[in-house]
Amino acid sequence: MDIGISNQDRTVVAEGLSRVLADTYTLYLKTHNFHWNVTGPMFRSLHLMFEEQYTELSTAVDLIAERIRSLDHFAPGSYADFARLTSIEEAQGVPAAEEMIAQLVAGHEAVCRTARSLFEAVERCGDEATADLLTQRLQLHEKTAWMLRSLLVR
Template sequence: MKINIGINEESRKAIADELSKVLADSYMLYLKTHNYHWNVTGELFHSLHEQFEEQYTELAEAIDEIAERIRSLGYRAPGTFEEFNELTSIKEDTEEPEALEMVRRLALGNEQVLRTARQALKPANEAEDEATIDLLTRRLDVHSKTAWMLRSHLE
């Protein structure tokens, strides 16, 4: 069935392509955060273990919402690790950093998601896609606050 939601196909594709990058970055940040939740050690263990759990739980919900928005625009949401790895600007860790290095890397990851989401706002704004604008604005708020909280550990 042809999609007729008041946004032309070219704009829907541009928005979906940018949202796919937000989805990939969010998924990679989710994986990194969950990994750190499992593997954090040291005197900050308890507080960071809980903080990381809150963050990855929120990210899991966001990932679903972003993917569903891509689908509502009429495009397939990327869903494999290979696709995410190709689209993301967040790299996975291959070593086991100490607790405060985990915090630093997660702060950087949240800042990267912010930059990716800001890029996705451009085609959404041009197409006057309020639903995507709202989704991205909420993501900007969450990642700004999360990055601030993480950076506060490092001061």
């Protein structure tokens, strides 16, 4: 494979993207869980908001995995892989709605940190395609965290 990025650099980027994928998939699963199980006075608005969010995350995991494959590496795809690679904690039980929101804020912020940690390697090897993907992911996660955080302000 000769796309202008060395095998060593492609490996570093693919490993970083695997962590982004694991965080994104874990956040997808958590958001879907909360969509199913949210209760309380904000039920309808949160149920619909969480559905929009997990739908977007579902699309994102495919884009991230396909970028890993474009770099000629295999994407992680098992719960064991994701558990090993993610920085996001699973929810214990079914938290109250406000705790769900707080956990999702923390999850989106975690994806941002994981994505940002990859920029140095991506820029060093001139991987503009991955940089573009990460920039788009950051914009979305930062906006979603802001919107969720706004629900917690009293």
